[in-house]
Amino acid sequence: xSAPVSYRRGDAGMPRxxxxxxxxxxxxxxxxxxxxxxxxxxETTGPSGCWDRLMxxxxxxxxxxxxxxxxGQRIVVSGRVLDEDGRPVPDTVMEIWQANAAGxxxxxxxxxxxxxxxxxxxxxxxxxxxxxxxxxxxIRPGAYPWGxxxxxxxxAHIHLSLLxxxxxxxxxxxxxxxxxxxxxxxxxxxxIPMPYRQRMVxxxxxxxxxxxxxxxxxxxxxxxxREQTPFEEDGHD
Amino acid sequence: MTDVTATLEGRNxxxxxxxxxxxxxxxxxxxxxxxxxxxGLPWKGGADLVGKSDLGARPELFGEAHYVLxxxxxxxxxxxxxxxxxxxxxxxxxxxVADAMIEIWQANAEGxxxxxxxxxxxxxxxxHFVGFGRSSTSDEGAxxxxxxxxxxxxxxxxxxxxxxxxxxxxxxxxxxxxxxxVYFAGSEGLDTDAVLAxxxxxxxxxxxxxxxxxxxxxxxxxxxxxxxxxFFDL
Ligand SMILES: [Fe+3]
Numbered sequence: 001x002s003a004p005v006s007y008r009r010g011d012a013g014m015p016r017x018x019x020x021x022x023x024x025x026x027x028x029x030x031x032x033x034x035x036x037x038x039x040x041x042x043e044t045t046g047p048s049g050c051w052d053r054l055m056x057x058x059x060x061x062x063x064x065x066x067x068x069x070x071x072g073q074r075i076v077v078s079g080r081v082l083d084e085d086g087r088p089v090p091d092t093v094m095e096i097w098q099a100n101a102a103g104x105x106x107x108x109x110x111x112x113x114x115x116x117x118x119x120x121x122x123x124x125x126x127x128x129x130x131x132x133x134x135x136x137x138x139i140r141p142g143a144y145p146w147g148x149x150x151x152x153x154x155x156a157h158i159h160l161s162l163l164x165x166x167x168x169x170x171x172x173x174x175x176x177x178x179x180x181x182x183x184x185x186x187x188x189x190x191x192i193p194m195p196y197r198q199r200m201v202x203x204x205x206x207x208x209x210x211x212x213x214x215x216x217x218x219x220x221x222x223x224x225x226r227e228q229t230p231f232e233e234d235g236h237d
Numbered sequence: 238m239t240d241v242t243a244t245l246e247g248r249n250x251x252x253x254x255x256x257x258x259x260x261x262x263x264x265x266x267x268x269x270x271x272x273x274x275x276x277g278l279p280w281k282g283g284a285d286l287v288g289k290s291d292l293g294a295r296p297e298l299f300g301e302a303h304y305v306l307x308x309x310x311x312x313x314x315x316x317x318x319x320x321x322x323x324x325x326x327x328x329x330x331x332x333x334v335a336d337a338m339i340e341i342w343q344a345n346a347e348g349x350x351x352x353x354x355x356x357x358x359x360x361x362x363x364x365h366f367v368g369f370g371r372s373s374t375s376d377e378g379a380x381x382x383x384x385x386x387x388x389x390x391x392x393x394x395x396x397x398x399x400x401x402x403x404x405x406x407x408x409x410x411x412x413x414x415x416x417x418x419v420y421f422a423g424s425e426g427l428d429t430d431a432v433l434a435x436x437x438x439x440x441x442x443x444x445x446x447x448x449x450x451x452x453x454x455x456x457x458x459x460x461x462x463x464x465x466x467x468f469f470d471l
Contacts, residue, residue, distance in 0.1 A: 003393065010264065014267060015266060015412035017412060026329075028334070028408060033470075037432045040431070042418075046354075047368065055280045056307020059306070106276060159274065166354065167471075170405055192266040196261070196263070198256065198258070199263065203255045
């Protein structure tokens with residue numbers, strides 16, 4: 001058996017662990033440096049082809065999970081999951097969760113007094129197609145206050161979680177919206193230095209926008225690539 | 238007037254640097270899961286890799302009507318020794334972390350991963366075992382999995398690794414997931430394991446689960462402090 005091909009390490013856009021302006025990092029960021037390990041089969045593999053069995057079916061329309069339609073600006077978010085060499089990542093699961101249009105989560109521990117929407121949960125799950133494409137329908141989440149500092153507000157964001165092809169490519173991130181003035185004063189977004197922070201900002205796209213239905217946003221997610229291109233099978237081994 | 242409309246239909250937003258800019262193309266940065274992931278990520282049964290319980294989810298944190306994600310659908314009992322893997326996640330001052338999520342990824346009892354990228358023909362896939370799981374921590378910071386004792390998997394240079402489970406820790410305040418491994422005290426191959434060899438000897442204990450009760454393995458995870466768990470740069 002040939003040795004597994006390693007994935008590349010995090011690039012310059014990775015966040016620091018300790019960001020004192022984001023107060024929760026102070027007691028939760030590791031104090032010791034991370035130890036670099038060789039990538040073995042453990043790191044270069046990941047579950048594939050059995051999402052249904054693991055988690056359940058895809059749920060790509062977050063506006064159609066209850067009896068009525070949720071309140072808010074209906075949007076479509078679409079894009080591709082790629083590796084950093086631009087190759088599509090097919091058949092990978094992307095999980096989504098977010099606040100409602102008022103910026104309120106259905107979570108019991110969200111104590112902000114913005115209204116809940118009985119017709120909106122804000123959770124979904126999609127699997128990329130053969131070209132790495134995905135698309136989901138939701139409502140645009142609102143900004144919300146949080147206790148990090150006086151008058152702290154999170155910019156509107158959609159939480160995204162991707163497994164990718166391997167343990168090494170696991171990614172949890174947040175997608176932001178263009179023209180949101182809160183991004184530049186948000187300690188969580190600011191854990192990423194410029195210009196890499198902009199990689200988390202989606203683009204409004206008139207071609208994705210559905211007439212009389214929903215505004216469209218483009219967002220590509222880029223996962224770690226391989227150290228070297230795996231050999232193409234020539235069928236003669 | 239129709240000319241004007243035609244131009245407007247095709248016009249896009251003013252260009253600015255964003256995710257679609259080719260000059261910026263590269264790895265999407267990591268962000269925290271935040272405190273409110275429970276209705277979006279963990280699913281019922283996500284922490285039970287061998288049976289049909291609801292282990293792993295915390296549906297008490299949101300209304301029943303908002304349980305829109307499904308149950309896992311196990312097909313049968315996997316081969317191998319069923320074990321429990323339990324522990325508590327603590328911060329740098331030893332306080333339990335009640336809003337963490339632990340993920341595991343592991344080989345089956347024969348040491349085979351359920352993945353297209355494990356193409357070995359000397360170990361078989363177990364049709365009843367995937368090897369991926371998620372556990373939310375409880376209000377006391379506890380995680381708990383039911384799984385199978387993994388077999389040994391090849392490491393670099395033809396060596397065999399000691400049995401291990403790959404672990405990711407996510408939480409509010411954790412901007413970049415924390416990757417680590419669980420090994421099992423007393424198992425074969427710990428002395429020659431190529432990944433453990435990268436860890437200073439005095440810190441290896443933070444990766445060793447111990448068993449005081451038959452079939453139950455315990456490993457606490459410390460995000461900081463004197464017994465900080467070893468985390469890996471992947
Ligand atoms: Fe959030």
